[in-house]
Amino acid sequence: MDIFGKSYNAELLSDAVGRTNTMFGDLNIIESRVLFIHGSVDPWHALGITHARTKNNVAIFINGTAHCANMYPPASSDLPELTQARTTIRAYLKEWLAENDFVESA
Secondary structure (H helix, E strand, O other), rough: OOOOOOOOOOHHHHHHHHHHHHHHHOOOOOOOOOOEEOOOOOHHHHHHOOOOOEEOEEEEEEEOOOOOOOOOOOOOOOOOOOOOOOHHHHHHHHHHHHHHHHHHOO
């Protein structure tokens, strides 16, 4: 027995995926200065961008880490890959913020 009923089918799923991709850009994000950060143990990495697409969009893949590991405070037990990822993230943020080419609102 299908607990969701007949209305939950491949067509409904395909339509929902299409709406999500339209809203959030699929894997072809047009924004710039985006860091896509994923850990190899994070189950969401399969749905994320794990390879850089453009110069100003950077994918950082951290072997051995789980979801949001890079967002926790540094610890002595951190893997070297995680420590390096944090350093890389910080460098990109500093570079992008230093460019200061945004238009200030009046």
